[in-house]
Amino acid sequence: MLSTRKFAAAAIAAFMLSHAAAFAEDAKDKVVAKVGDLEIYQSELDLAVANLDPQLAKLPPEQKEVAALSGAIDLKLLAGSAMAEGLENDADFKMRMRYLKDRELHNTYFQKHVVDTVTDDEVKARYEKEIAAMPKQQEVHARHILLKTEDEAKAVIAELDKGADFVTLAKEKSNDPAKSEGGDLGWFTKGRMVPEFEEAAFALPVGTYTKTPVKTQFGYHVIKVEEKRDVAPPPFDQVKDQVRQLVMRDKYVALLQAAKDKTKVDILDETLRKGYDDANKAPEATEPTK
Known part of the structure; x- marks a missing residue:
């Protein structure tokens, strides 16, 4: 949910092209291809691999790298043509580059001060807090026998009152597909069955049937109700990634609030200011750019 590395491939190419000299200074950042006078560095290829289309991302590692390189070459080819026309000096291009720079600085800061600071202990503590706050929920294990008429149902109840076996009667008389299982419906919580059925099932004591x-x-x-129990909370390993997102969200909100407390924000357009103020009355901040 909270990704700091997802941005458009074209934006990556433009950003990398404008910082080619910086990559060249890193001796470990080898050149993997040349497109005219432009070079493609390993770091650029790694970024291209990380930002492949989801369908291409499913390819084996070697094929992913080839697909990413093909895309990077295409980008360099047209980027070279764009530079030959002086488009890097275009006002619109410069404006977009300013925006991309701010966005990536935001994401880098988020990575450093939020993502990289979350500990396993924090995630476990938040999980335990969430579990403790969850309302208790009960589930029921029940069987049933479905009949077409009320008289048929009353006749079945009369047989049960005389000691007949519920499972046997279900197999013999029920019109429900579960008859082969003795009418067994398994475990269910409230909201899973139609209201009339649910109300009756949850009201029955364990081991009894509707009269x-x-x-x-x-x-x-x-x-007939066979068992009742409290619903077990989801295991930590099953939800730890979602819980980690909650921890990151809270850290991000706190980070934004601290920045707002020390930095004046002045919105000159009255309509925009009102909209911004209304939106920020909500308890949670907008998630970081993805």
Whole structure:
């Protein structure tokens, strides 16, 4: 959700071209290809690989690198033509480069002060906090026998009252596909079944069945509750990535607030100012640029 490395391939190319000298100063940053007088460095290729289209990103490593190199060569070819026309001096191009620079500085700062600062202990503590705050939720393990008429359902209840086995009756008389499993519906929480069925099932004590038929849009049910339990929270390993996002979000919000506290923001357009003020009344800040 919070990615600091996703930006348009064309923007990468423009940024890298404008900083080619800086790459050349790094002895470890080897040249992997030349396009006329322009050079493609390993660092550029690595960025191109990291920002491949999702479909191409599924390719094996060697093929991904070739696909990225092909794209980088195409970019250099037209970038060279653009420079030959002096387009790097175009006012619109300069404006976009200023924006891209600010965005990448933002992302680099976010990486350094948010992403890289999150610890496993912080994530585990936040998980435990979220679990503690979760309301208790119950789930029920039930069986049912579905009949077409109320009289049929009453007849089944009468047989149960005489000691008949619920599973056997379900297999013999139920009109539900679950009849082969003895009417077993497995575990379910509130909101999973139609209201009439749900209300009856959650009201029944464990080990008992409904003494009157329960009517729903599907027919008449005789319900038996086998077990009840509290819903277990999701395991830490299953949700740790989502919890890490929560920790990062909070750090980001705090980082923004600290910057706002020490920096005056003056919006000159009245309509924009009102819109900005209204938007920032929300408790959470906008997520960082992706």
